[in-house]
Amino acid sequence: MIFVFALFLLTLLVITAIAIVRTENLFVSVMLTSIFSLLMAANFFILDAADVALTEAAVGAGITTVIFLSALALTAEREKRRAGGQLIALGAVGILAALIIYATFDKPRLGDPEAPVHQHVAPWYLEKTPEYIDIPNVVTAILSSYRGYDTLGEVFVVFTACIGVLFILGVRPPEQTATRSAESGGLRHHLIPQVVGRLLVPFIVLFGLYTQFHGEYGPGGGFQAGAIIATGVILYALLEGEGEALRAVPRSVLLGLVVGGALLYGAVGVVCMLMGGAFLDYSVLSADPVWGQQLGIIIIEAGVGMAVCGALLSIFHAFAARGTQP
Amino acid sequence: MLSAPLIILLQPRGLAWAGATAAALASFAIAVALTIAVLDGQTQVYAMGGWPAPYGIELAVDQFSALVLLVVTGAGAGALLAARSSIDQQIEPERQPLFYSAWLLGLAGLAGIVVAADAFNIFVFMEISSLSSYVLIAGGPDRRALPAVFKYLIMGTIGATFYLIGVGLIYMMTGTLNLADMEARLGDVTELNPILVAAGFITIGLALKAAVFPLHVWLPNAYTHSPHMITVFLAACATKVAIYVLIRFDYMVFQSKLDDHATQFAQFLMPLAILGILVASAVAMFEGHLKRLLATSSVAQIAYIILGASFVSESGLAASAMHIFNHALAKGGLFLAVACLAYHYRDLRLDQLGGAAARMPFTSAALVVCGFSLIGIPGTAGFISKWLLITAALESGPLGWILVAVILVSSLMAVVYIWRIVETLYFSDSAKGDIAVAEAPYPMVLVTWLVALLNIGFGLFPTMPLTLANASAALLMGYSG
Numbered sequence: 001m002i003f004v005f006a007l008f009l010l011t012l013l014v015i016t017a018i019a020i021v022r023t024e025n026l027f028v029s030v031m032l033t034s035i036f037s038l039l040m041a042a043n044f045f046i047l048d049a050a051d052v053a054l055t056e057a058a059v060g061a062g063i064t065t066v067i068f069l070s071a072l073a074l075t076a077e078r079e080k081r082r083a084g085g086q087l088i089a090l091g092a093v094g095i096l097a098a099l100i101i102y103a104t105f106d107k108p109r110l111g112d113p114e115a116p117v118h119q120h121v122a123p124w125y126l127e128k129t130p131e132y133i134d135i136p137n138v139v140t141a142i143l144s145s146y147r148g149y150d151t152l153g154e155v156f157v158v159f160t161a162c163i164g165v166l167f168i169l170g171v172r173p174p175e176q177t178a179t180r181s182a183e184s185g186g187l188r189h190h191l192i193p194q195v196v197g198r199l200l201v202p203f204i205v206l207f208g209l210y211t212q213f214h215g216e217y218g219p220g221g222g223f224q225a226g227a228i229i230a231t232g233v234i235l236y237a238l239l240e241g242e243g244e245a246l247r248a249v250p251r252s253v254l255l256g257l258v259v260g261g262a263l264l265y266g267a268v269g270v271v272c273m274l275m276g277g278a279f280l281d282y283s284v285l286s287a288d289p290v291w292g293q294q295l296g297i298i299i300i301e302a303g304v305g306m307a308v309c310g311a312l313l314s315i316f317h318a319f320a321a322r323g324t325q326p
Numbered sequence: 327m328l329s330a331p332l333i334i335l336l337q338p339r340g341l342a343w344a345g346a347t348a349a350a351l352a353s354f355a356i357a358v359a360l361t362i363a364v365l366d367g368q369t370q371v372y373a374m375g376g377w378p379a380p381y382g383i384e385l386a387v388d389q390f391s392a393l394v395l396l397v398v399t400g401a402g403a404g405a406l407l408a409a410r411s412s413i414d415q416q417i418e419p420e421r422q423p424l425f426y427s428a429w430l431l432g433l434a435g436l437a438g439i440v441v442a443a444d445a446f447n448i449f450v451f452m453e454i455s456s457l458s459s460y461v462l463i464a465g466g467p468d469r470r471a472l473p474a475v476f477k478y479l480i481m482g483t484i485g486a487t488f489y490l491i492g493v494g495l496i497y498m499m500t501g502t503l504n505l506a507d508m509e510a511r512l513g514d515v516t517e518l519n520p521i522l523v524a525a526g527f528i529t530i531g532l533a534l535k536a537a538v539f540p541l542h543v544w545l546p547n548a549y550t551h552s553p554h555m556i557t558v559f560l561a562a563c564a565t566k567v568a569i570y571v572l573i574r575f576d577y578m579v580f581q582s583k584l585d586d587h588a589t590q591f592a593q594f595l596m597p598l599a600i601l602g603i604l605v606a607s608a609v610a611m612f613e614g615h616l617k618r619l620l621a622t623s624s625v626a627q628i629a630y631i632i633l634g635a636s637f638v639s640e641s642g643l644a645a646s647a648m649h650i651f652n653h654a655l656a657k658g659g660l661f662l663a664v665a666c667l668a669y670h671y672r673d674l675r676l677d678q679l680g681g682a683a684a685r686m687p688f689t690s691a692a693l694v695v696c697g698f699s700l701i702g703i704p705g706t707a708g709f710i711s712k713w714l715l716i717t718a719a720l721e722s723g724p725l726g727w728i729l730v731a732v733i734l735v736s737s738l739m740a741v742v743y744i745w746r747i748v749e750t751l752y753f754s755d756s757a758k759g760d761i762a763v764a765e766a767p768y769p770m771v772l773v774t775w776l777v778a779l780l781n782i783g784f785g786l787f788p789t790m791p792l793t794l795a796n797a798s799a800a801l802l803m804g805y806s807g
Binding site: 104121150160167 | 427444450460495501524526
């Protein structure tokens with residue numbers, strides 16, 4: 001049953017992908033990528049990867065679409081026709097696809113308990129997590145403790161992206177933002193989105209907070225939570241106008257969130273070192289190593305959430321500010 | 327202690343030039359300390375989060391990574407020391423904190439790649455370093471940098487994705503991400519096809535990042551239009567880190583476990599390297615823009631490094647490692663001198679630079695010294711690595727003579743293009759009449775000369791890098807044995 005469902009979803013994925021490539025209307029293709037992400041999320045869910053599914057839905061279908069749209073507001077809606085080169089590209093992609101398919105012939109069967117992936121580190125994670133960290137969601141344990149250093153790296157990737165966008169688009173002096181808020185009224189004059197949206201915003205933010213703090217027990221965590229909360233605020237910005245949203249969450253707060261989040265994570269690592277452990281070794285944070293691990297995870301997840309949320313919002317505002325520039 | 331460079335570098339805000347330089351210098355000091363620690367052959371290992379290796383993430387520094395780490399942090403520290411006035415000229419003050427923090431992130435990313443012992447961790451830091459280098463390149467006043475950076479972004483992303491696909495395939499077959507563990511577990515894998523494909527993907531992906539001919543098309547424009555100091559930094563270390571990962575991954579994981587892999591590796595990379603050396607040198611001979619000329623010559627120099635690695639022999643690898651070090655010195659120095667020139671000359675096309683030596687004697691002299699090192703004139707650092715490369719080529723078999731010929735011909739080409747620069751600087755008439763001595767600000771000239779002297783110093787007394795290079799070659803061949 002699941003198999004048929006997955007097949008169905010994958011077919012839809014392929015169709016969507018082809019449609020994205022074929023369409024010349026950029027608006028349509030942005031919408032299609034959003035659908036693509038949603039389908040992908042469903043796929044991940046079928047494969048029992050709830051955490052990944054949640055991330056894909058929040059980031060791929062939610063926030064990227066919004067950012068694409070705000071970028072689209074700056075450019076033309078239709079793609080320029082470009083001649084030539086397509087055959088070569090098609091050939092290259094074809095060869096690559098063939099190679100990857102060839103490589104997967106020898107791949108272990110899906111869900112095979114004998115597969116190397118399930119033989120080596122995974123059982124250790126499953127077995128030891130209750131003993132060392134004692135939280136139900138093993139994925140969170142892996143992400144934020146066993147491979148916490150990678151997650152720290154990812155936070156800095158987001159941070160770098162944020163710096164990059166702010167740097168290239170240029171930080172505008174704050175006094176100019178106030179004068180513009182009148183023009184960018186958002187969807188204030190449309191009744192239905194207004195009413196529905198108003199109802200939605202608090203729930204989205206609430207759900208984000210739930211994801212943030214429930215990450216140890218169910219699927220979720222800082223990344224997803226940050227993205228969901230950012231989506232909520234952006235929805236608010238779309239409804240009430242960007243100036244209004246900036247008044248609710250000013251730019252300096254956003255930047256503080258990004259920097260603070262990233263620093264918080266790093267600081268936890270340094271504190272662990274100062275207390276005699278290795279970098280990011282949360283066990284030393286408290287007399288009881290298990291509780292120390294949990295404490296560390298909660299703090300760094302908060303850092304991740306802050307950084308992601310702040311970065312996404314900063315990027316959105318940078319684009320939006322650009323749009324109304326004369 | 328090992329993670330200290332990362333932590334310091336990851337402190338992101340702060341900013342401005344002083345903070346950034348202090349952080350870079352600190353990381354350089356740590357790199358030196360690490361180098362001394364590994365000189366006796368001891369590999370320094372640090373387990374992140376206190377979790378043992380295959381479960382947690384491990385950092386490891388051996389001689390090879392110490393050598394590259396020295397290059398990376400040294401380039402970062404040197405360029406930052408000299409950067410102040412040049413950056414003041416090119417970037418508005420209110421955007422500078424962002425710029426410097428992007429620079430630090432780039433440095434941290436590259437250093438993170440070098441010390442990582444975990445395939446996925448390398449990818450994470452690769453993302454940090456690439457993202458920040460896109461930002462840095464696009465940061466200058468030159469608007470032509472934007473299309474250049476877009477090209478780089480697309481190709482860099484493809485490269486990183488290829489790498490990730492390769493790592494994914496290996497994970498599928500071995501269930502581990504730790505490099506050493508991967509090598510051990512590959513022995514039990516019976517179906518080698520996915521591994522073969524993975525090796526292909528990783529090699530091509532990293533070759534894209536390293537600008538191996540013919541995947542180099544992003545490089546000349548990106549280097550030409552970026553802020554001058556960024557060119558110094560990136561030219562000295564960015565592509566070399568990709569080569570480092572390529573060599574390390576290949577020798578550590580693939581060579582010993584895949585039959586015939588050594589031959590495939592050599593047959594794939596050697597022709598590319600030879601073509602790269604010849605074509606890029608030839609293009610550089612006819613290039614009229616100073617920065618683009620040097621950037622094109624970088625493609626040829628990278629090809630030398632690849633050529634050394636493609637011999638799959640100890641002497642070849644030693645030559646590669648040595649050339650990573652020496653080319654960073656020579657090209658870093660050249661671009662530093664270019665940055666000094668650019669302080670007074672807006673237009674860096676050769677025909678606009680006539681008679682510059684009369685105005686900026688120190689800068690021009692430093693440029694000549696580094697240029698000699700690039701050519702490989704005896705007494706400079708470049709000579710050592712060329713010599714090693716030729717020795718390795720002769721050892722490689724009957725075809726060695728052809729390779730030696732290639733190296734010699736390309737060196738002659740290098741003479742031609744460096745001579746064109748010298749001729750313009752010293753023997754052309756000044757474009758404008760007034761000859762007033764106006765040097766670049768002294769920190770820039772000082773650092774430039776420091777690098778130029780290092781070029782000579784390591785040319786006359788090459789013991790330190792040579793020891794490291796030989797040790798790393800022995801280490802790498804040890805894995806594949």
